[in-house]
Amino acid sequence: MDIPPLLSERIGQSGQSACLAFWDRLNPVSQARLLHQLQAFDWDQLDVLRELVFPPIATDAGLTGNLSNATTPACLQVGNPLNAPSPAQALARGSLALAEGTVGAILVAGGQGTRLGYAGPKGLYAIGPVSQASLFEILLGKLLGVRRRFGKDVPLAIMTSSATDADTHAYLRSHAYCGLNPAHVFVFCQQDLPALDAATGCLLLEAPDRVAVAPDGHGGMLGALSQSGGLDWFAQRGTEQIVSFQVDNPLAMPLDREFLGYHLLCQADFSTQIVRKLDPAQRVGVVVAHAGTHRVVEYSDLPATLASERLANGRLRFDAGSIAVHAFAKSFLDRVAAIPNALPLHRALKAVPVWDASGRQVVPDAPNAVKFERFIFDLMPLAHRVCVVEVPASQGFAPLKNPSGAASDSPQHVRAALVQHARTQLEKAGVFVADGIDVELDAATILDHEDIGRVLLPGSRIDRPQVVGGEAS
Ligand code: UTP
Secondary structure, three states: OOOOHHHHHHHHHOOOHHHHOOHHHOOHHHHHHHHHHHHHOOHHHHHHHHHHHOOOOOOHHHHHOOOOOOEOOOOEEOOOOOOOOOHHHHHHHHHHHHHHOOEEEEEEOOOOOOOOOOOOOHHHOEOOOOOOOEHHHHHHHHHHHHHHHHOOOOOEEEEEOOOOHHHHHHHHHHOHHHHOOHHHEEEEEOOEEEOEEOOOOOEOEEEOOEEOEEEOOOOHHHHHHHHOOHHHHHHHOOOOEEEEEEOOOOOOOOOOHHHHHHHHHOOOOEEEEEEEOOOOOOOOOEEEEEOOEEEEEOHHHOOHHHHOOEOOOOOEOOOEEEEEEEEEEHHHHHHHHOOOOOOOOEEEEEOOOEEOOOOOEEOOOOOOEEEEEOOHHHHHHHOOOEEEEEOOHHHHOOOOOOOOOOOOOOHHHHHHHHHHHHHHHHHHOOOEEOOOOOEEEOOOOOOOHHHHHHHOOOOOEEOOOEEEOOOOO
């Protein structure tokens, strides 16, 4: 098979002929596969990416900016009576929005989950400490819980990538969309971008007939949602506010009434949840206020000296840890989706297995490639009004990042956090849980301690591992 002359010329112009290193040795099926991938590339964009490989043309320090005058912004705290508006006002406003059915949600689930090392999309990972429910079952269950309490569906868009799309569709179909009405679920796929050789800027072959690519970051959500018709899909359902959350945090509370209430009462374009960062080494970005705007600085972009700097009161100077739970005015997303390249590309050095000239796979033990990602929080400086809401980590943040046995963010840590959260809610509802017993709240039936009274009387006692709520209760 011959490479079409125009494509061949374009590959040469871009200095990317190395991607054809094995062409003459490929069988026709493999040649067709590689050709298909190369024809789908945006070669102009590839030239831009190549420029980004080599600092100082565009570095992430440039994207982060000078932080010498930056501060931690003022935050509302969930449940703090000193907040203005008050928690009661926020609860009422958030409840009203859910009862009106004007809130939609986006779940980003396109990541490759390389650190976890699970064979399949993270959403399928069985994390329920008692039920073994998957991350999808727990997170989609929360939307069921809202429908049960407020009588309205929450339209849900799920972002996948080439790494997760087919398996996610298959899972949703075989699990009856985890109980959601499929008419209110919209699955859309984000873009892939090539990974480039960190030394040469060339495409890398992850197989003789396949160029290495990776999803374009959670910020790929904006372009992919708009191009797939997702923004119109929300508009058709009367959505006015859209929350977004990540597939690897089963404690995420994107539809928390109080959070939504603050977002609405502050008339924010962009609201975000934070947890107080206590340890400089904690791998979360931080929300900062700087030059009249808010922004999130990713942990990998925050210089170590700034990350560990403390104020006179002992708190970290930058301690508003971003947990990637956001609320957007739909009109804001419409506005920024129309801005070309509203989200900059960040570069990340990663180890990507490649095929060497002798036709063997080489698994590097150090980063050899640059991957490119957009971050959704880079929309923050474009917002006219930002609202930052602090939630206790024990209520809203337990990310699954690392494999079993890791020192942090492992399945054991996440399950322990789910059990602790359930115990706290049960105790609030007057239910006694014996020491050392694993308990879990059924996401679809128990939104918070107020729902527990429907299934367990105050004064009840739990002595065996149990899922509270669900059909059994
Ligand atoms: P992470 O940045 O933690 O990446 O994603 P990851 O893919 O889950 O894990 P590693 O870094 O490869 O180990 C945070 C959230 O953003 C989503 C992920 O699915 C997760 O919910 N995400 C990330 C996307 O949807 N697309 C991306 O391109 C990257």
